[in-house]
Amino acid sequence: MSEVKLDASPSSDDRRPALLSRLPGELGAWTRSSDIRPLAAWVLALAFLFTYAALQPGTLSHEQLGIICADALPLAALGLGQGIVILTAGIDLSVGGVLSLSTTIAATHFTGGGSIVLWGLVILAIGVTAGAINGLLVGRFGLQPFIVTLATWSIYDGIALYVLPVEGGQVPVGYSNWINNSAGGLPNAIWALIVMVAVWLWFKRTRTARQIYAVGSDREGARIAGVNLDRTLVVTYAISGFCAAVAALFYVMLTASGDPTSGDSLILPSVAAAVIGGTSLFGGKGGFVGTVAGALTLTLLGDVIFVFNLPSYWTVVADGLLLIVAVLMGGALQSLQASRTRKRQ
DSSP states (O other), rough: OOOOOOOSOOOHHHHHHHHHHHHHHHHHEEEEEEOOHHHHHHHHHHHHHHHHHHHHHTSSSSSHHHHHHHHHHHHHHHHHHHHHHTTTTTOOHHHHHHHHHHHHHHHHHSSHHHHHHHHHHHHHHHHHHHHHHHHHHTTTSSSHHHHHHHHHHHHHHHHHHHHOSSSSSOOHHHHHGGGOOTTEEEEEHHHHHHHHHHHHHTTTSSSSHHHHHHHHHHHHHHTTOOOOOHHHHHHHHHHHHHHHHHHHHHHHHHHHBBBBBTTTTGHHHHHHHHHHOOOOTTTTTOOHHHHHHHHHHHHHHHHHHHHHTOOOOHHHHHHHHHHHHHHHHHHHHHHHHHHHHHHHH
């Protein structure tokens, strides 16, 4: 991480113009990382894929790859938002509640083309609003992200139970079938992943993304450099809420129904996908390309366990073990980087 060097001057206000003039370069340095975990995540995902293919003939066909990507889509979208929050050294447990609430709204209000568009926009707006509330509480009022999002997760789950007390409802067949269709020779699920990666590659070059990385790398340094911490955190959590709503739209395509507790089981995997993909829990390092690999790894892990006829609880155990290994790798790499920095000094 590049350090922001302060000129000797009587006040921080006098230093601010010089710092602001160097801000893009400094923030660009904050986004660079030599972390090998994204590559390791892709290697692991491919290893699981070829293991599954060896046991299940036809896995590498376009149709089967589309099914695998479709299964991973909700987790990938959820991991995108969760990863952006983790970049600020925070966490968003409420993504589970937002996803649950969004699926219940979709299952009870999607009745046709017009209603899908209208209520789809409403769901996205709810996700952004729910996330922005989290960001306001964390940024403006200085509350702990874990406590804030734990509380709002419970609130959103409660509203979901009010909208749809039990699993049920339905969505139009045309909507649920979209995820299984193809365009240009590729399944729509693969196109959806490609679009999300493309959006991320654009987003990470924006000033907002660089500010998010900066806040996670050195919050006080970012503040001195002119980053509006409150605004950055509100935007960060709003993006997470938006991604949770998008994940819900994918989820109801797969299930064709709603579930008031559907998001609860995806909270830990959303963190695991981001961390396995190289996003540091300490903030400031990571990206969505690795998170996609993490989501595919966790999805394929369940498939491999299934074809080996192992009990389903092994999937949960293996998810936890992978998360622990990823965190240990991150800690080891951070210690190694710190050691190299001390030697250079």
